[in-house]
Amino acid sequence: MELFYDILKQLIRVPSVVGAEHSFFMFLKRELEELGITVEYFDGVLVSKGNDPTCGYMSAHADRHGLICTGHNEFQYAAFVAKNQVDLKGILNSDELLDNLTGRFVNEKVQAYEPWSGSYLGLGVIKDAFLCERRNNVIFTIDNFDHLLPGTPIAFMDKLEIKDELISAQLDNVISVAIILYMYHRGYKGTAFFTASEEAGRSWRFLLEWFRRFDLTTNELLVLDTSPYSTLEDMTHLDVVFRQRDANGYFRSPLKSKMKKIALEENIKYHYKDAYLKNKMTQNGIKRSLGTTELGRIIHASKGKIQGTTLQFPTIGYHTVNEMTSNRSVESMIKILTKLYI
Template sequence: MELFYDILKQLIRIPSVVGSEQPFFMFIKRELEERAIKVEYYDGVLVAKGERPHSGYISAHADRHGLVCTGHNEFQYAAFIAKNKADLTGDSNSEQLLHNFTARFVAERVQAYQPYSGTYLGLGAIKDAFLCERRNNIIFKIDGFDYLTPGMPIAFMDKLDIKDDLISAQLDNVISVAMIIYMYAIGYQGTAFFTASEEAGRSWRFLLEWFRRFDIKTDELLVLDTSPYPTLEELRSIDIVLRHRDSNAVFRSPLKNKIKKIALKEKINFNFKDTYLKNKMQKNNAVRSLGTTELGRLIFATKGEIQGTTLQIPTIGYHTVNETTTKRAVESMIKVLQKLYIS
């Protein structure tokens, strides 16, 4: 696992604010090309191909939450500014959490960078954050960034923290990106997608465009991500997270049962997130969304021509720089990927 954590530590240091992922894409491209993997860059998606590109299709979104300058000394939450949120529907986890976001950001250190080159522009610290009801977004006050012009992205300063059996950072979704690079390092020869703007609900469009560009259909697209849980106790009881469906579509793929069989054989604890959410709603006598995923949107848009399943790592502290999971969960997810695609 030392190689995996080395990859993850490097990736975490590269900013990738939603809408400004170019520097992160270029870093991934270099990492993979150093391993003799062919990499193609299309609008909104970086595509890696091994020697047997049809032997697997794995996807992970590359963007992370952050801020963007929208005026003189004005900074907004990047995923929810008007140019990004056209596809948001109100039922994503991010949107449901919007009203609870503000307090968690105060005192966080941030870095500004050039959106295309990744050139470092300086450090700042968030002094205040408040919800503007008129714009339905969080407005930030940051000391030291009065020279920034509109459009400049601002990423949270981040590093990997490993303590006992837990690892913490802004894991969503850099941990999945690290897993894919690690898989190529140990022998994966299929195709992988790294998508932009998932946190703004747009990534599925880029993925769909790629499949249509080459007239490719599959029922075995595997989408990697993190999945939030409320308590450390629940986190420790789950190793991997699966889904039968989300709010948009039912997941019908042979991959789901393959993963389940691997988990049972390897004594990996798994949880179906949609079942978990349904049980919670029943217990609380409340009706809520089953959540939206990149895959669900893709299945719905293609009327099932593209199908697959999700494989997620359970976390607490969702959408913060202290998002946390267990080492066992990381190892379990990698073991499933190895069994599916290598051994």
């Protein structure tokens, strides 16, 4: 496992703010090509192909949360800007969003970088987040960044921490990117997709466009990601997360039964997130969405021509720089992928 953690540590240090993933893609392209993997770059998606491209289709989004400069000493949440939302109306209660962002990110160190080259442009600290009522937008205050130009991405300073069999960092979704790169080291010969702007709800379009570009279909697209839980206890008896469906539709793929069989054989603890959410809603007497996934959107938009399933890490501290999962979850994911593809 030492190689996997070396890969993850490297990738975490390369910024990849939603909407400004190019420099991360270039770093990843080099790492893949060093392994002899063919790499193609399309709008919003980096595609890698081993010696047997149709033996597997894995996907992981490459973007992470961060900020973007929108004016002199003015910084906004990058995912929100990338969604082309003019204000917060209809998105979420603005007070709730403000509390959320303030609690997550105030006092965090951040680094600015040039979006194409990835060149380092300076280090700062988030001092405040406030609601501009005239624009109904959340604005961040950051020290030492008054020299930045609009459009400059700002990433959270991040590093991997390993303690008491738990690992933490801004894991969503660099951990899945690291898993795929590690699988190529292990001998994976199939195709992998690394998508942009998932946190802005746009990545599925880039991936679906790739399949349409080449008039390809599959029922074995496997999307890797993290899956949020509230407390560490929620993860105690859970190594990986499966899904039968999301709010957009059912996942119909032979991969589901294959992964379940592997989990049972390897004593890997799992559950189905959609069933878990349904049970929680029943217990609490409420009705909410089963959640939306990149895959669900693709299935719906392709009218089922592209099908597959998801494989996810259970995590706590979702969308923070301290998102946490377990070493056992990492090992379980690798066991399942190894049995599927190698």
